[in-house]
Amino acid sequence: MSTSPLSPDEIERYARHIVLPEVGGVGQQKLKAARVLVIGAGGLGAPVLLYLAAAGVGTIAIVDNDEVSLSNLQRQIIHGTPDISKPKVESAEDAMTRINPHVAVVTHAERLDASNAERIFSGYDIVVDGSDNFETRYLVADVAERMEISLVTGAVGRFDGSLTVLRPWVQGPDGRLNPRYRDLFPEPPAPGVVPSCAEAGIVGALTGVIGTLQAMEVIKLITEAGAPLIGRLLLYDAVAARFETIRYRRRAPHEVE
Secondary structure (H helix, E strand, C coil): CCCCCCCHHHHHHCHHHHCCCCCHHHHHHHHHHCEEEEECCCCCHHHHHHHHHHHCCCEEEEECCCECCHHHHHCCCCCCHHHCCCEHHHHHHHHHHHHCCCCEEEEECCCCCCCCHHHHHCCCCEEEECCCCHHHHHHHHHHHHHCCCEEEEEEECCCEEEEEEECCCCECCCCCECCCHHHHCCCCCCCCCCCCHHHHCCCHHHHHHHHHHHHHHHHHHHHCCCCCCECEEEEEECCCCEEEEEECCCCCCCCCC
């Protein structure tokens, strides 16, 4: 990852980052040089995109083939009422460039699938999964692992959410390879078992909590500040106002499900 100098405007803009010893000027230059791909400009993607743009991540790509609808606005805070019927990637790009004109935004107004995933993922350092269906989550995890791209993945229910960080091609402190997504969730649930957001409902602010935590993990990965959620699943229960962390590891070949 090559770095480039910060302009006087950028130094002032990111002053609160630069005074942090864990980030500093070097970390801010790493953010500027970073390339991050975000899957979805919805409930999770909205805070991810806004905070990564504000943080000065140099290139941010968005994959989403949907248009803004009125029912999105309860939680997808990157969009506004005037954006209804506009492609989400365009609405998101407008909001991000208003926040930070130094950020380059790349848009993919297409649905991610097995035929285009490797093309879209190519050239990015980190992928953030803000998708809302199991088919896409497993596809993203499998392709990111195959291409050795760090993945920050999150999910939300009605009043709860979770997130973790995946780098399964890297050895952990114990000498074992880090776990895969399928070590945590071996198989997707049967169709119809988990109701969709439209069917079950969701508190809008919950997506902000989990999406903001995803953005924080991206910033940590880029700046190498702190310990990312590798081998740890962070769970949030909004009703009880409680966070819990579950550790998980790579399954040995002989281990039975």
